[in-house]
Amino acid sequence: MHVLVLGAGLLGVSTAHFLQQQGHQVTVVDRQAAAAAETSFANGGQISVSHAEPWANPGAPLKLLQWLGREDAPLLFRLRADMRQWLWGLQFLRECTPARTRHNIRQIVALGSYSRSTLQQLRGELGLQYDQRAQGILHFYTDAKEFDAAHAPAALMRELGCDRRVISADEALRLEPALAHAHPTLAGATYTAEDESGDARQFTQALASRCAANGVRFLFNHGITALRTAGGAIDHVEATDDQGRFQRLRADAYVVAMGAFSPLLLQPLGIHLPSYPAKGYSVTMPVADPRKAHQVSLTDDGHKLVFSRLGDRLRIAGTAELNGYNRDLNPVRCQAIVRRVEELFPGAGDSSRAEFWTGLRPTTPSNLPVIGKSRLSNLFLNTGHGTLGWTHACGSGKSIARIVSGLAPELDFGFAGIDRPVRVGAGALRPA
Numbered sequence: 359m360h361v362l363v364l365g366a367g368l369l370g371v372s373t374a375h376f377l378q379q380q381g382h383q384v385t386v387v388d389r390q391a392a393a394a395a396e397t398s399f400a401n402g403g404q405i406s407v408s409h410a411e412p413w414a415n416p417g418a419p420l421k422l423l424q425w426l427g428r429e430d431a432p433l434l435f436r437l438r439a440d441m442r443q444w445l446w447g448l449q450f451l452r453e454c455t456p457a458r459t460r461h462n463i464r465q466i467v468a469l470g471s472y473s474r475s476t477l478q479q480l481r482g483e484l485g486l487q488y489d490q491r492a493q494g495i496l497h498f499y500t501d502a503k504e505f506d507a508a509h510a511p512a513a514l515m516r517e518l519g520c521d522r523r524v525i526s527a528d529e530a531l532r533l534e535p536a537l538a539h540a541h542p543t544l545a546g547a548t549y550t551a552e553d554e555s556g557d558a559r560q561f562t563q564a565l566a567s568r569c570a571a572n573g574v575r576f577l578f579n580h581g582i583t584a585l586r587t588a589g590g591a592i593d594h595v596e597a598t599d600d601q602g603r604f605q606r607l608r609a610d611a612y613v614v615a616m617g618a619f620s621p622l623l624l625q626p627l628g629i630h631l632p633s634y635p636a637k638g639y640s641v642t643m644p645v646a647d648p649r650k651a652h653q654v655s656l657t658d659d660g661h662k663l664v665f666s667r668l669g670d671r672l673r674i675a676g677t678a679e680l681n682g683y684n685r686d687l688n689p690v691r692c693q694a695i696v697r698r699v700e701e702l703f704p705g706a707g708d709s710s711r712a713e714f715w716t717g718l719r720p721t722t723p724s725n726l727p728v729i730g731k732s733r734l735s736n737l738f739l740n741t742g743h744g745t746l747g748w749t750h751a752c753g754s755g756k757s758i759a760r761i762v763s764g765l766a767p768e769l770d771f772g773f774a775g776i777d778r779p780v781r782v783g784a785g786a787l788r789p790a
């Protein structure tokens with residue numbers, strides 16, 4: 359079967375790889391000149407299975423209200439005259455009940471665990487290099503109340519099979535000596551040894567090269583303008599190439615993996631994806647003094663920032679702004695991140711050579727991605743991965759390739775459009 363994959367980010371390229379492994383002829387289409395040039399370009403780098411708490415949780419509505427209008431807020435809702443944004447907000451509130459939060463966490467962990475082992479297997483098989491580190495993720499707290507509140511989610515993660523241990527500030531320092539300066543301010547931490555980190559762009563581009571070597575065709579610099587239907591199926595995709603020439607691209611099946619832009623191309627077909635862009639920031643700076651720079655991937659709970667060591671670079675990422683498709687760099691936010699790095703790890707990085715970036719997370723209200731069949735017979739979806747697209751990329755890619763091939767996915771997850779009951783972890787049964 360010939361499959362057209364729309365989008366060459368983390369999700370599109372992992373989909374292409376696993377489709378090719380299933381024996382399909384695969385073409386990947388993207389408007390950029392290379393893979394991972396949009397949201398997969400400079401993310402936080404964490405493969406964080408154990409950080410499955412979605413933004414939508416029982417404490418979120420109050421926090422959001424307190425943060426409204428604060429330029430340096432970790433999660434900022436900028437209200438616009440945009441129906442999609444308002445609908446998303448209402449659906450988000452619905453996901454904040456304790457029952458929905460528990461359900462979403464179980465699903466996120468199930469996909470995360472499967473995805474991490476799929477990534478490890480792929481890395482072993484293909485020998486991919488992407489500044490990866492398998493030194494775990496350490497989540498530290500500077501507020502005693504927040505640390506106390508972290509015990510319950512850590513216990514839930516352990517119940518779901520992630521060994522997220524609650525540790526003291528001293529233990530955190532033993533695991534990551536670069537926390538020496540911050541140590542007096544630490545209330546405690548949690549640590550998951552199995553979690554990992556690595557450069558998502560390097561990974562995606564390395565995997566794309568392997569795909570190309572194995573016969574996957576990449577049509578870069580092709581802007582997709584429409585998906586056209588006939589008889590309850592996609593007939594063709596319309597695109598414009600780098601010379602401005604109109605193209606009709608045809609295949610037997612189509613997988614949408616266009617990140618934050620997926621809903622825009624699906625809406626005219628009557629498919630309303632519950633996904634809205636959440637702008638995030640990252641700062642990348644060269645390591646100035648390796649003795650002062652962290653090696654373990656870190657999460658700073660108070661500032662909602664993640665820190666990854668990518669070879670001789672420090673990558674710091676976070677913040678979320680729901681403000682449509684705007685990708686402008688806000689200097690207040692950039693400087694807040696740099697200030698925090700200098701506070702925690704003085705002298706570790708060269709902030710005079712910092713590179714700033716923003717990306718749009720394709721975020722659903724539940725933080726669960728949409729993976730599976732659509733109501734058009736040959737159209738499949740692999741999108742809406744929000745804050746965890748790197749963590750979930752390989753498992754999502756492998757699952758959608760199996761679904762396209764008519765095979766059952768290998769894990770219990772609420773895959774879209776698959777008419778069977780799904781058991782998630784030890785928990786409830788619900789129809790997909």
Ligand SMILES: Cc1cc2nc3c(=O)[nH]c(=O)nc-3n(C[C@H](O)[C@H](O)[C@H](O)COP(=O)(O)OP(=O)(O)OC[C@H]3O[C@@H](n4cnc5c(N)ncnc54)[C@H](O)[C@@H]3O)c2cc1C
Binds near residue numbers: 582
């Ligand atoms: C600041 C930040 C930090 C993050 N940190 C982490 C982290 O630590 N761990 C984690 O797991 N996740 C993290 N994420 C999330 C993760 O980066 C995303 O979920 C993931 O990159 C989404 O990948 P994607 O393939 O769906 O989208 P993209 O990477 O955006 O890929 C979509 C592709 O579709 C193409 N496209 C779109 N529209 C068209 C069109 N009309 N025509 C042609 N091509 C088109 C784009 O060019 C793009 O290449 C972070 C995100 C941000 C923003």
